[in-house]
Amino acid sequence: MTKVNTALSIGELKLANPVMVASGTFGFGEEYADLMDVNALGAVVTKGVSLEARRGNPPPRTIETPAGMLNSVGLENPGVEVFLRDKLPWLRKIKPAVIVNIFGSTIEEYGRLAQRLDGQEGIDALEVNISCPNVKQGGIAFGSDADLAYQVSAHVAKSCHLPVLVKCSPNVTDLVAIAKRVADAGVAGLTLINTLRGMAIDYRTGRPMLGNGIGGLSGPAIRPVAIRAVFEVCAAVDLPVVGCGGIVQWQDAVEFMRAGACAVQVGSATFRNPKTANGVLAGMTAFAAEQGLHSTQSLMVTAHAKSVPTGDRKEPGA
Ligand code: SIN
Numbered sequence: 319m320t321k322v323n324t325a326l327s328i329g330e331l332k333l334a335n336p337v338m339v340a341s342g343t344f345g346f347g348e349e350y351a352d353l354m355d356v357n358a359l360g361a362v363v364t365k366g367v368s369l370e371a372r373r374g375n376p377p378p379r380t381i382e383t384p385a386g387m388l389n390s391v392g393l394e395n396p397g398v399e400v401f402l403r404d405k406l407p408w409l410r411k412i413k414p415a416v417i418v419n420i421f422g423s424t425i426e427e428y429g430r431l432a433q434r435l436d437g438q439e440g441i442d443a444l445e446v447n448i449s450c451p452n453v454k455q456g457g458i459a460f461g462s463d464a465d466l467a468y469q470v471s472a473h474v475a476k477s478c479h480l481p482v483l484v485k486c487s488p489n490v491t492d493l494v495a496i497a498k499r500v501a502d503a504g505v506a507g508l509t510l511i512n513t514l515r516g517m518a519i520d521y522r523t524g525r526p527m528l529g530n531g532i533g534g535l536s537g538p539a540i541r542p543v544a545i546r547a548v549f550e551v552c553a554a555v556d557l558p559v560v561g562c563g564g565i566v567q568w569q570d571a572v573e574f575m576r577a578g579a580c581a582v583q584v585g586s587a588t589f590r591n592p593k594t595a596n597g598v599l600a601g602m603t604a605f606a607a608e609q610g611l612h613s614t615q616s617l618m619v620t621a622h623a624k625s626v627p628t629g630d631r632k633e634p635g636a
Contacts, residue, residue: 320610320612321612322607322611322612323613323614324336324360324603324613326360326580326581326614326615328481328506328507328558328560328580329481329506330506331415331417331442331506331507332415332442333360333415333581335360336575336582336602337359337360337581337582337595337598337599338361338363338414338417338560338581338582339361339583339584339588340363340562340584340585340588341366341485342366342389342419343584343588343589344363344364345364346405347408347409347416348409350592353592354593356414357413357414358595358596358599359414360414360581360599361415361416361581362414362415363417363418363419363583364409364417364419365395366421367397367419367421368393368395368397368420368421368422368423368431369398369427369431369434370397371397371400372397374391374392375390375394375452375529378527378529379391379392379529379533380528381527383518383537384539385537385538386536386537386538386539386540386564387536387586387589388516388517388528388534389513389533389536390528390531390533393421393447393450393452398431398435402435407440409440409441410439415442415443416440417442417445417483418443419444419445419446419447420432420444420445420474421447421450421453421456421457423456424456425460425469426473427456428474429476430477432444432473432477432478433478435480436478437479441480442481443480443481443482443506444480444481444482445482445509446470446471446474446482446483446485447485447512448460448461448466448470449461449485449486449487449489449511449512451513451515452534458489461485461486461490461496461512462487462490463496464495464500467484467496467500468499468500468502471500471504472502472503474505475503475504476504481505482504482506483509483560484509485508485512486500486547487512488510488511488544489514489515493510493511493551494550494554494555497551497554497555498554506557506558507557507580508557508558508559509559509560509562509583510547510548510551510559510563511547511548511562513533513536513540514534514540515533515535516532516534517532517533536585536586538566538570541564541565543563544574545574545577547563548578548579549621552579558580559579560580560581561575561582562583563585564587565585565598566587566594567594567601568597568598568601568605569601571601572617575602575614576617576619577619577621578618578619578621579618582598584598602617605617
């Protein structure tokens with residue numbers, strides 16, 4: 319069986335493998351320590367952190383849908399100081415890279431957060447959330463305008479020495495145009511995609527089922543949208559892309575890499591089966607070996623190529 323190298327770099331961010339867990343689906347990591355092999359992940363992306371603590375949106379905050387779930391958590395988090403004091407010490411001890419997802423109401427707040435997290439032992443990168451559909455200020459307001467998306471991204475990149483990923487929203491008319499602007503902001507890569515705006519109404523009462531009315535849809539239902547987004551952005555923008563949206567099994571993750579993603583994030587599938595991300599890495603690696611590939615990165619971009627690349631394949635008889 320071919321030995322498969324799973325390592326990769328996204329700018330200065332070094333990962334042992336391309337399988338991460340998505341922000342908001344994995345708490346601050348410790349919650350899952352007894353439920354799956356955290357140390358087998360490429361990276362843990364934390365729940366979004368803001369300067370001040372946030373109480374989040376009124377319940378109910380999650381609703382199961384036929385092929386996924388709706389959430390409207392509203393970025394509840396304990397604030398950056400509590401994160402540094404109570405959550406980071408555990409994260410420092412794990413093997414995977416630690417990527418802190420950050421969120422602000424103004425461009426200045428994003429910058430102040432990046433400065434506060436910069437240089438903290440145990441933090442390997444930031445993921446800038448400009449795509450949350452569940453808050454009035456910040457979030458998607460920054461991610462749906464190319465100039466604002468550029469300004470936030472550039473300000474965060476200048477405010478710290480950490481590699482920066484920017485998590486973009488699918489709830490826009492032209493994601494490629496936004497990705498192109500963000501690519502000029504000095505960031506390391508993009509995370510595509512956050513949730514799609516959605517809603518559920520109780521047919522008996524006529525009332526919205528989420529406390530906040532509208533929420534974000536995740537799960538297998540959105541995977542074709544995410545694959546299309548990754549495919550189109552990778553064709554147009556020369557920046558590493560982390561694919562996210564509806565991954566349930568390893569084949570889904572390989573599909574993202576075929577679309578051009580260099581890494582993937584497992585999101586709401588973790589709620590149903592906490593070991594999903596572990597299974598995705600094992601399956602992807604075994605598939606690469608079966609294909610005679612020497613690295614999981616060789617699974618990338620074949621959907622863009624006219625023919626399947628052969629450079630990494632074993633020659634017959636080799
Ligand atoms: C939330 O906390 O409301 C979800 C986070 C997000 O969609 O970015």
